Structures are given as structure tokens and as C-alpha cells.
Amino acid sequence: MYLVQFLLLSSILFCIGVYGVLARRNAVLVLMSIELILNSVNINLIAFGRFNGATIPAEVFSLFIIAVAAAEVGVGLALVLTIYRNRKSIDLHEVDLLKG
Amino acid sequence: MSFFLAAEAGGPTITAEGWFLENVYIIPLIMAISFATILFFGKRMPRGGSEVGIAAVGVCFLLALITAGQWIGQVNRADSCTINPEDQHVICDGIDVTEAEKAAAAGDPVSTFGDGEFAAGATGFTAFAAEEDGEKQHPGVKAAVSQRTWWSNGGIDFTVGTMVDGLTVTLLVVVTLISSLVHIYSTDYVAGDRRYTHFFAFLSLFTAAMLFFVTSENTLQMIVGWELVGVCSFALIGHWWEDQDNSDAALKAFLTNRVGDMGLLIGMIVLFFASGETWSIIGINEAAISGETSHTLLLIGSLCLIAAVMSKSGQFFLHTWLPDAMAGPTPVSALIHAATMVVAGIYLVARLYGVFFEGLSISGSSLNALALVGGLTTLVGASLAFVQDDIKKVLAYSTISQLGYMAMALGVGAWTAAIFHLFTHAFFKALLFLGAGSVSHAVHSFDMKKDMGGMRKFMPTTYKTFLIGSIALAGLPPLAGFWSKDEILVGTGGWGFFEGESHANGAYTVMLIMGMITAAMTAAYMTRVMYLTFFGEFRGGHHDDHVHDEDHAHDEAAEVDHAHAVAHHDDDSHDDHHGHHGEPHESGPRILWPLRILAFLAVVVGFLNLPKGFLGLPKSILQRFEHFVEPVGVSYFPGISHGDPSWSLAIVSTIVVSLAVGVAYRYYFVTVNRQSPAATEMVNGPTERFPLLKAGHTMLKNRYYLDHIYDGGEPVGAAGATAVATIFGAAAGLALGFSLDNGLDQDFVPSLIWGVVLGVTVFTIVSLALRTGVGVASFVKGRLAWAANWSHEHLIDGTVDTIGETSVKSANFVYRYIDQGVIDGTVNAAGAGSSGAGDELRRWSTGQVQQYATVMFAGATLLAGLLIIVI
Numbered sequence: 019m020y021l022v023q024f025l026l027l028s029s030i031l032f033c034i035g036v037y038g039v040l041a042r043r044n045a046v047l048v049l050m051s052i053e054l055i056l057n058s059v060n061i062n063l064i065a066f067g068r069f070n071g072a073t074i075p076a077e078v079f080s081l082f083i084i085a086v087a088a089a090e091v092g093v094g095l096a097l098v099l100t101i102y103r104n105r106k107s108i109d110l111h112e113v114d115l116l117k118g
Numbered sequence: 119m120s121f122f123l124a125a126e127a128g129g130p131t132i133t134a135e136g137w138f139l140e141n142v143y144i145i146p147l148i149m150a151i152s153f154a155t156i157l158f159f160g161k162r163m164p165r166g167g168s169e170v171g172i173a174a175v176g177v178c179f180l181l182a183l184i185t186a187g188q189w190i191g192q193v194n195r196a197d198s199c200t201i202n203p204e205d206q207h208v209i210c211d212g213i214d215v216t217e218a219e220k221a222a223a224a225g226d227p228v229s230t231f232g233d234g235e236f237a238a239g240a241t242g243f244t245a246f247a248a249e250e251d252g253e254k255q256h257p258g259v260k261a262a263v264s265q266r267t268w269w270s271n272g273g274i275d276f277t278v279g280t281m282v283d284g285l286t287v288t289l290l291v292v293v294t295l296i297s298s299l300v301h302i303y304s305t306d307y308v309a310g311d312r313r314y315t316h317f318f319a320f321l322s323l324f325t326a327a328m329l330f331f332v333t334s335e336n337t338l339q340m341i342v343g344w345e346l347v348g349v350c351s352f353a354l355i356g357h358w359w360e361d362q363d364n365s366d367a368a369l370k371a372f373l374t375n376r377v378g379d380m381g382l383l384i385g386m387i388v389l390f391f392a393s394g395e396t397w398s399i400i401g402i403n404e405a406a407i408s409g410e411t412s413h414t415l416l417l418i419g420s421l422c423l424i425a426a427v428m429s430k431s432g433q434f435f436l437h438t439w440l441p442d443a444m445a446g447p448t449p450v451s452a453l454i455h456a457a458t459m460v461v462a463g464i465y466l467v468a469r470l471y472g473v474f475f476e477g478l479s480i481s482g483s484s485l486n487a488l489a490l491v492g493g494l495t496t497l498v499g500a501s502l503a504f505v506q507d508d509i510k511k512v513l514a515y516s517t518i519s520q521l522g523y524m525a526m527a528l529g530v531g532a533w534t535a536a537i538f539h540l541f542t543h544a545f546f547k548a549l550l551f552l553g554a555g556s557v558s559h560a561v562h563s564f565d566m567k568k569d570m571g572g573m574r575k576f577m578p579t580t581y582k583t584f585l586i587g588s589i590a591l592a593g594l595p596p597l598a599g600f601w602s603k604d605e606i607l608v609g610t611g612g613w614g615f616f617e618g619e620s621h622a623n624g625a626y627t628v629m630l631i632m633g634m635i636t637a638a639m640t641a642a643y644m645t646r647v648m649y650l651t652f653f654g655e656f657r658g659g660h661h662d663d664h665v666h667d668e669d670h671a672h673d674e675a676a677e678v679d680h681a682h683a684v685a686h687h688d689d690d691s692h693d694d695h696h697g698h699h700g701e702p703h704e705s706g707p708r709i710l711w712p713l714r715i716l717a718f719l720a721v722v723v724g725f726l727n728l729p730k731g732f733l734g735l736p737k738s739i740l741q742r743f744e745h746f747v748e749p750v751g752v753s754y755f756p757g758i759s760h761g762d763p764s765w766s767l768a769i770v771s772t773i774v775v776s777l778a779v780g781v782a783y784r785y786y787f788v789t790v791n792r793q794s795p796a797a798t799e800m801v802n803g804p805t806e807r808f809p810l811l812k813a814g815h816t817m818l819k820n821r822y823y824l825d826h827i828y829d830g831g832e833p834v835g836a837a838g839a840t841a842v843a844t845i846f847g848a849a850a851g852l853a854l855g856f857s858l859d860n861g862l863d864q865d866f867v868p869s870l871i872w873g874v875v876l877g878v879t880v881f882t883i884v885s886l887a888l889r890t891g892v893g894v895a896s897f898v899k900g901r902l903a904w905a906a907n908w909s910h911e912h913l914i915d916g917t918v919d920t921i922g923e924t925s926v927k928s929a930n931f932v933y934r935y936i937d938q939g940v941i942d943g944t945v946n947a948a949g950a951g952s953s954g955a956g957d958e959l960r961r962w963s964t965g966q967v968q969q970y971a972t973v974m975f976a977g978a979t980l981l982a983g984l985l986i987i988v989i
Contacts, residue, residue: 036975040968048968114965 258751378429385422431463448555489529495522531623532609
């Protein structure tokens with residue numbers, strides 16, 4: 019087992035997440051892609067913690083992130099739901115009220 | 119130690135004080151500013167710049183009078199002072215002035231010449247005592263010197279400054295007065311000239327140069343002033359340079375002066391080293407008088423300077439430029455020959471008189487180089503004046519002759535007489551020149567024989583003033599010329615031969631005889647001029663093409679003043695005979711008033727220096743000029759003696775002059791006039807009947823062949839030139855031989871031989887140099903004149919035009935580009951920039967969240983990449 023295998027995995031997850039965030043039109047899918055990015059970070063944290071012998075267990079940070087992500091998804095889904103109610107659509111391209 | 123001795127240097131003195139005496143530099147400065155103003159802005163002025171020149175020279179004249187007044191005040195102050203017989207200190211109003219001046223000198227060494235004072239020779243003091251003739255003694259008055267160190271090198275200070283004493287104020291008054299009158303006269307005389315402005319600009323510069331020269335404090339400044347005068351004369355003589363003759367004449371004047379200028383440079387350098395490395399005039403004189411300077415060096419220095427005087431003051435045998443200089447406009451001739459250029463040489467000798475007096479051993483001698491040069495010049499000038507047809511050339515040779523008189527007077531030690539003659543001569547010679555100009559203005563010619571005669575009827579005022587000038591020049595009492603001429607004759611001391619003791623500096627009997635002959639000749643040729651110009655019958659007008667008065671008047675339409683002065687016809691029949699030519703008429707007021715003023719002065723200035731004991735008049739009105747001008751008892755002026763005025767000499771000289779006038783009168787007014795009123799010479803006269811006289815006449819007509827030697831032309835040829843060069847060289851050598859010998863003492867013959875050899879060599883070299891110079895110069899001359907005019911027309915005018923145009927252009931530029939472009943542009947650009955930036959940035963805020971995220975990720979990637987590269 020090598021560190022680089024975990025890093026590769028997390029990189030792949032991260033890239034997929036970024037792609038999802040930038041390319042998907044569906045707001046719910048964008049939220050899910052954000053979860054992928056967060057999870058790739060979690061993998062990184064645990065892998066570094068495991069292989070570099072950290073004094074504090076890296077799982078603590080991961081648990082924190084999962085908790086925060088859960089809250090974030092809650093807020094995000096609430097936003098999406100409100101947008102849908104107002105505009106009958108969750109297409110992000112149509113939500114451009116800040117256009118200058 | 120030298121300071122201790124300084125107290126008795128030349129006797130007790132006080133130093134002249136006064137604001138105008140110490141700030142005299144203002145006078146030349148005003149003229150220099152006037153020159154620049156006229157040159158740059160004259161053409162745009164309503165009267166072409168002449169108003170600036172007249173105003174400037176008028177102010178200068180007033181300032182010169184004030185300066186002279188202050189100087190007189192200082193001399194009077196000295197008269198009120200007494201001398202403590204014990205320590206020779208001067209006491210004025212109970213204050214010890216000598217102590218006070220010494221203290222001032224110690225505290226402020228720059229403004230005085232305290233350390234330049236040398237131990238006095240006994241001569242100065244004895245002369246001082248003798249001068250006062252046992253009466254109560256008064257201190258001498260030292261010149262007011264103010265100077266600044268310009269720069270120092272090798273322990274030698276090069277200073278600039280002014281020195282004012284009686285001699286300086288005399289020249290200041292003469293120069294500014296004559297120059298003012300010439301300026302006024304010129305406004306009429308050169309009216310409508312194509313280079314009117316240029317003319318007045320150079321009159322100003324000429325005056326400025328001369329004023330600078332006479333106020334010089336050191337010999338370097340004198341050289342500068344001397345050369346400036348030379349350059350200005352070149353420009354003014356060649357004023358009408360389109361005519362080949364005029365441009366040749368200007369060139370000749372300049373080149374001949376260059377020959378003498380070599381002497382000036384060498385002489386000044388010799389004196390610099392001889393007198394302990396000082397340029398100061400006072401220092402050089404003091405060193406010469408105190409005997410510190412080697413006598414041989416003084417002799418060499420003074421001989422070199424005589425060469426300079428010969429060229430500048432038209433002394434024989436470098437005088438040939440002077441008659442040719444008549445090519446210039448007449449007012450310029452008057453200025454050159456009365457007040458400025460030619461008297462520079464005389465002034466040089468007078469200023470450095472200690473050098474000449476000691477170097478040539480003037481005292482107690484009977485012949486020296488300066489006296490001989492002067493004496494020969496008077497004779498040569500006077501004899502040549504006889505055969506001239508051109509009225510101005512007669513006056514030119516007369517000037518040469520009178521300058522010779524002055525040089526001779528300086529040569530025999532009659533310093534005051536020479537300066538007094540310079541003073542009186544300035545007035546009557548300016549008068550004669552301006553009178554001649556007035557006549558020629560009317561007849562459009564200078565030829566007395568062809569175009570004049572009978573002018574008395576047409577120009578009564580010119581006639582009267584010219585007559586006064588002629589009498590003054592001839593030296594008949596009581597006009598100005600008589601007094602100064604008589605003083606010179608007295609000063610030669612030659613009369614002592616007949617009367618016993620004369621108290622003059624030496625026994626210059628030869629000079630007395632030369633002066634006497636010249637006086638007779640002067641009287642005779644002036645009678646000739648009077649007859650040919652003003653008497654007999656009018657001979658002009660034959661060759662003029664226009665025949666009506668109207669045409670003639672139209673010709674001078676610009677000269678409005680002439681219109682009312684037309685003389686009335688009293689012999690119309692003659693005019694018919696000659697084809698209706700308009701008669702010449704009297705000149706306008708701007709020409710006549712200067713003549714009247716000068717005529718008045720020519721009558722009265724002689725009384726300024728009545729001889730000692732004259733008619734038992736009180737002492738306070740006798741010898742005024744001498745009293746205020748001669749620097750008696752100062753350490754920088756030699757102790758000269760004064761000949762006793764002699765009634766018998768005055769009577770004899772007057773008789774001689776009267777006889778000469780009588781003979782000339784009989785020849786012209788009786789014999790020639792009887793022949794025909796229009797005749798100018800006797801038919802089959804003595805010069806045609808007697809071979810010897812004829813040969814003499816031919817020689818005079820050819821001006822002693824001097825010009826032929828200088829340019830190698832016909833009819834002399836190379837062999838003849840060499841022969842005449844030998845004769846003149848031998849003559850010059852004789853003078854040199856005498857002066858080397860200091861009189862008629864031992865080793866007379868060897869020094870004479872050496873003198874002749876040296877003279878011939880020098881003369882040949884000078885002739886060859888002149889010939890080469892003329893050759894070279896005639897090659898570049900045309901281009902030079904063209905370039906000078908071009909530079910005036912294009913460079914100077916062009917500069918002024920360019921300055922004006924550039925101002926307008928730059929103002930436009932500033933408005934268009936700076937104000938409209940930069941300042942408004944900045945304000946506008948700020949607005950436009952904000953709005954443009956807003957426009958640009960607006961496109962970035964699309965409201966698309968994913969686009970923002972893209973930019974954010976791109977930025978993060980970039981930062982991450984940077985992190986990898988850097989670490």
C-alpha cells in the first residue's frame with residue numbers, strides 16, 4: 019500500500035467533482051459534486067495522517083468535514099427548493115439575477 | 119618696506135571719490151545695450167532704431183558731464199587741502215586724509231592699489247614742487263579706480279575695472295558730445311539708407327568701444343577696446359560695401375591696423391613682464407617711473423607701442439588707410455577722425471606716458487622716435503592735403519597732420535598740450551567733416567574741382583561754420599586751434615634757442631621747425647579748400663541727367679527738411695546755360711544745428727587753457743584745462759616740465775600762419791579767380807613751369823608712392839618700390855638710431871647705421887606682409903562681406919522673427935496639446951476610463967455561478983502551479 023495510490027484516488031474524485039460543479043446544469047447535481055470534492059479531501063487527510071504519523075488522528079478532521087458537509091447540503095438543498103418554488107426550474111443557467 | 123616709501127610716492131595725494139567716478143562703467147554699458155537693442159529691434163521701431171541711439175548717447179553725454187563735474191570737484195577738494203611739511207601727510211578740513219586712505223587700503227585691498235605703490239623717483243616730487251612755484255602746496259589727485267578680479271592664474275590677477283582721472287573724463291566728454299551730434303546729424307544725412315538701422319547700431323557700438331577703451335583700468339582692457347574700435351571702423355567704413363572701392367577701403371583700414379596691432383600685443387606683453395607682471399596701467403607707469411623697469415625693456419615696449427600708434431592714429435608710414443577710410447559715410451568720418459578711432463593711439467601714449475617718458479628718455483633730449491614720427495607725419499599729412507580734389511580727403515590728410523602734431527607733442531613731453539590739442543581738434547575737425555558732409559549732401563559729390571565752387575551763396579550757414587572751423591584749424595587767434603597749437607610749439611622747447619631758458623623738457627628745435635612749417639601749410643591748404651568749395655563759380659550740375667527742380671526735390675523726397683531751405687536763384691541765366699539743373703540748397707536743421715554747436719565750441723574751447731600769466735588775468739581762469747586734467751604729483755605720472763609761454767613765439771607763429779593764408783589767398787582768390795571764376799588751378803602755373811616743382815607735385819599726387827609699395831602696383835614696380843622702401847626705412851631707422859642713442863651723445867654713428875639697417879629691414883617686412891595680406895584678403899573679402907550681410911539679414915533678423923514665430927507657435931501648441939490635450943484629456947480620460955472599465959468589467963459579471971467558479975478554480979490552479987514551481 020502506497021500513499022500515492024490514495025492520492026491518485028482522491029485526485030480522480032476531486033477532478034470528477036470539479037467537472038460536476040463546473041459543467042452540470044442541475045443544481046442538485048452540483049451539490050453532489052461538491053460532496054465528491056469534500057470527500058476527496060477527506061481521503062487525502064486520512065491518507066496523510068496514516069502515512070506521515072500525525073499526532074492528532076486525521077479521522078477527527080474528516081468527521082468534522084462530514085458534519086459540516088451535511089449542514090451545507092441541508093442549506094444548499096433548501097436554497098434549491100426555494101429557487102424551484104420561485105422559478106419552476108433548478109437550471110443554474112437560468113439563475114442569473116446578478117448579471118451586470 | 120615699499121609701503122613705508124609709498125607715502126612720498128610722487129608727492130602727497132588724495133584719491134578721487136565719487137559715485138559716478140567709481141561707477142563709470144555705466145556709460146559704455148548704456149551704449150552697448152543701445153547697440154544690442156537697435157540691432158535686434160531697430161527695424162521694428164518707428165524711426166529705425168535711431169531714436170534709441172540718440173537717447174542713449176544723450177544720456178551718456180549727461181553722465182559724462184556729471185562725471186567730469188565730480189572730477190573737478192575732487193581737484194577742488196585737493197586745492198582746499200594742505201600738506202603737513204613734517205610727514206608729508208595731507209590734511210583736509212582738519213582730517214589726516216593720508217592716514218585715512220592708508221587705513222582704508224589696508225582694510226579693503228581689492229578696491230585700491232595699495233600694494234602696487236612703489237618708491238618714488240625723485241623726478242615726480244621735484245616736478246611737483248616746481249609746478250607749484252613756491253606757492254602753498256596742494257596734494258595731487260589720484261585716479262578713481264574700481265576693479266574686480268576676473269580670474270587668477272599662477273598668482274597673477276586678471277582684473278576688470280575702470281580708472282577715471284582728468285584724461286578719462288576729457289575723452290568721455292569729447293566722445294559722447296561728438297557722438298551725440300553725429301547721431302543727430304546722421305538722422306538726416308543717411309535718411310532712407312538701405313541699412314539705416316545697421317548704421318545706427320554700429321555708431322552705438324563704436325561709441326561704446328571707445329568709451330570702454332578710455333575707461334580701461336588695465337592694458338588687457340585697452341587691447342580689447344582698441345580692437346573693438348578697429349572692428350567697428352571696418353564695419354562703418356565699409357557701410358556701402360556693394361561698391362568695390364568702399365569694401366577695399368574698409369579692408370585696408372583693418373589690415374593696416376593689424377600691422378600695428380602686432381606691435382600693440384608685443385608691447386603690452388613686454389611691459390607686462392618688464393613691470394613685474396602686472397596689467398594695471400597705474401602699476402606699469404609706477405614701475406617705469408620709479409626706475410624698477412629695465413630701461414632697455416621700456417624702450418622696446420614703447421617702440422612696439424609706437425608701431426600701434428602709427429597704424430591706429432594714422433602716423434607716417436602706416437597712415438595710408440586713413441584717407442581711404444573716407445569711403446565711409448561722412449558722419450562716420452567725423453566720428454572716426456575727431457573723437458574715436460584715431461585718437462585712441464594718442465590716448466594710449468598719454469595713458470602709458472610713464473613708459474614713453476622714461477623709455478624714450480624724453481626729458482633732456484632733443485630727438486626721439488615718437489617726436490620724429492609725429493613731426494614727419496605732420497609734414498607728410500599737410501603736404502598731401504594740398505593736392506587732393508576730394509574735400510574729405512583734404513580733411514583726412516589734415517587729420518593725419520594734426521594727429522602727427524599730437525604725437526609730436528607727446529614726444530617732446532608736452533603732455534597737456536597734446537591732450538588739449540586732441541580736445542580742441544575734436545571740435546573743429548568734427549565741424550569741418552560735418553560741414554563737408556553738408557556740402558556734399560547738396561551737390562551729391564565730394565569733388566571740389568568738378569562739383570563745388572561758389573557754395574557760399576547756396577549754403578550760408580554751412581559756409582560760416584566751415585569758415586570758423588578752417589580758421590580754428592589754421593590756428594589763428596583767438597580760435598581754439600591757436601591756443602593748443604601754440605602750447606605744443608612752446609612745449610617743444612625749441613624756442614629756447616632764441617630766447618634762452620624755456621623750462622621745457624628738452625630742446626626739440628627740429629620739432630619746433632616742423633610744427634611751424636606745418637602750421638603754415640595747414641593755413642594754406644585750408645584757404646585752398648575754402649576757395650574751391652565756397653568761392654568762385656558753381657561748377658556742379660553738368661553731368662546730372664535730371665533737369666528740373668521738381669525731379670531734384672523728388673529725389674530727396676524723404677528729406678522733408680530740405681524743402682524750405684532752398685536757396686533762391688540769383689543767377690538764373692547761368693542755370694539756363696547749364697541746362698536747368700536744380701541749384702544746391704542749404705541742409706536741414708538736423709545738419710545745421712550740430713554745425714552751429716560745433717562752431718560755437720571751436721571758437722570758445724581754446725579759452726579753457728589760457729597760458730600762464732596771460733594778460734595778467736587772475737590765476738583762477740588761466741590754465742583751467744591743465745589744472746583739472748594733468749595728473750600732477752601722482753606716482754603714476756612722470757614729472758613733466760612745462761615750457762614758459764612766450765609772446766614772441768605766439769606772434770611769430772601767427773605771422774607765419776597769416777603769411778601762408780596771404781600767399782594762398784593771392785594765388786586762389788586773386789590769380790586764379792582773375793583767370794576765370796570757374797577755374798580751379800592756374801593755367802601754366804608753377805608746377806607746370808618748373809621741373810622740380812612738377813616732380814614734387816607728381817610725387818604728392820602719388821601719395822609718396824607708399825600705396826604703390828604696399829600693393830606693388832604701377833607706376834613704381836618692384837625696383838622702385840625697393841628704392842623707396844629703402845629711403846623710408848632709412849628715415850625710420852634714423853629715428854630709431856636717434857632714440858637708441860638718446861640724443862646726440864656717444865656712439866652716434868654706429869647706432870645710426872644699426873638704426874638704418876633695422877629700419878630698412880622692418881619696412882621691407884611690413885611692406886611684404888601688407889602685400890601678402892592684401893592678396894589673401896582680397897580673395898576672401900567678397901565672401902566675407904556677403905557672409906556678414908547675410909548673417910545680419912538672415913541670422914539676426916531671422917532670430918528675431920523666429921523668436922516671435924516660435925512664441926506664437928508654442929502658445930498654440932500649449933493651448934492645443936497641453937491645455938486641450940493633457941489637462942482636459944486627463945479629466946475626460948478619468949471619466950471615460952471608469953466608464954470603459956465598467957463596460958469591460960460588466961461582461962465578466964454574467965451572473966453565471968459556474969463561470970465564477972471556473973475563474974476561481976483557474977486561479978486556484980494557477981496558484982497551485984506557482985507553489986510547485988517556487989518550492
